[in-house]
Amino acid sequence: MIALKALLYFNILLLCHGQNTLNISNQNITDPIDEYIERPCEIFDKFCIRQFLAQHSKCKPVDGPVPDPLYRDKTTGYAPHANVTFIPIxxxxxxxxxxxxEFYINRKTDRLLLAVEFTNxxxxxxxxxxxYHRRAQEPLVYNDFGSINFTSLVLTITIPNLKDLQLERSEVFAYSPxxxxxxxxxxxxxxxxEPEVVRAVxxxxxxxxxxxxxxxxxxxxxxxxxxxxxxxCDxxxxLI
Known part of the structure; x- marks a missing residue:
């Protein structure tokens, strides 16, 4: 078994076709100061946030929670620097x-921003x-269990078009303190x-x-x- 702790930090494929970045960060997200930024709801007022989303899109307010655990058929993770693709099932x-x-709108950029911290x-x-992908050859394939665990992960999503919010055109950015x-x-x-697979891992x-x-x-x-x-809001x- 290989286990490793490391310093780090890190759209839906077919959900959010934006850019997604990961950065190591030990600081809180700074509060933006801009004359175009408005906060229509307090961050603790989910009722207000639900109503705002529903009034500015075609989504339907929902009251949660997310199933825990939430099942996912599969995903695909790419590690091109090591010539590896992971497909967890x-x-x-x-x-x-x-x-x-965080929750605010920016009238200048015509975007809504939502930041959520997930713990554990x-x-x-x-x-x-x-x-493991090889030049001009079929890939070598192995399978076993795998997992990832974040003690804290902050995901920030920006959703364009305040008159009709477009979740499918969102961008997501990630930070892990x-x-x-x-x-x-x-x-x-x-x-x-094969030795090349061992080296890739x-x-x-x-x-x-x-x-x-x-x-x-x-x-x-x-x-x-x-x-x-x-x-x-649904x-x-x-989600795939």
């Missing part, structure tokens, strides 16, 4: 009932497939595994911040999209 995600950290967010799969843990089953480095952990940035590109929008559509988007 039957994923369970816990810790998606987060705390709203944990995603695990009993069948995580590792595909804590130290996430990735665990991979021992089959990925067991005796008999070692590279994944040796370059941990890059690995997490790459692997989480498709997951961050799923996390905050689930929070929004279970806890605040936009009718299928």
């Amino acid at each position: 039957a994923v369970t995600v816990s810790g998606l009932n987060g705390r709203i950290e 967010l944990y995603a695990a799969s009993p069948y995580a497939y590792l595909r 804590g130290i996430p843990v990735i665990i991979l089953g021992g089959r990925f480095t067991a005796q008999g595994v 070692a590279d994944i952990f040796a370059n941990f911040p890059i690995t997490v940035r790459e692997l989480m590109l498709n997951d961050n929008p799923f996390y905050i999209g689930s929070y929004i559509q279970y806890n605040l 936009f009718g988007l299928k």
Whole structure:
């Protein structure tokens, strides 16, 4: 078994087609000062936030919570720096009932911003497939369990078009003030595994911040999209 703690920090594929970035951050998000920024609701007033979203989109207010754990058929994580693709199957995600950290609108950029902190967010799969890609050859494929755990993860989503909010065009950005843990089953480095795969797994952990940035590109929008559509307002988007 490989387990590693590392310094780090890290749209839905077909949910949020924006950019998704990950940065290590030990500071709170600073409060923006701009004459165009308005706060129509207090961050603790979910009723107000639900009503605002419903009045400025076609979504339907919902009262949550997110199922815990939340089941996900599969996801795909790419680690191109190591020539690896991970495909976890039957994923369970816990810790998606987060705390709203920021909520405002920007009249100049015509966007709504929502930031949510998730604590002890944990995603695990009993069948995580590792595909090692080779030049002009078929990939080598192995499978075992895998998981990732964040003590704290802050996801910030910006949603365009204040007159008719477009969740499917959102952008998601991620910050982790804590130290996430990735665990991979021992089959990925067991005796008999091709040496290039063993080297790739070692590279994944040796370059941990890059690995997490790459692997989480498709997951961050799923996390905050689930929070929004279970806890605040259902936009009718299928989360995959």
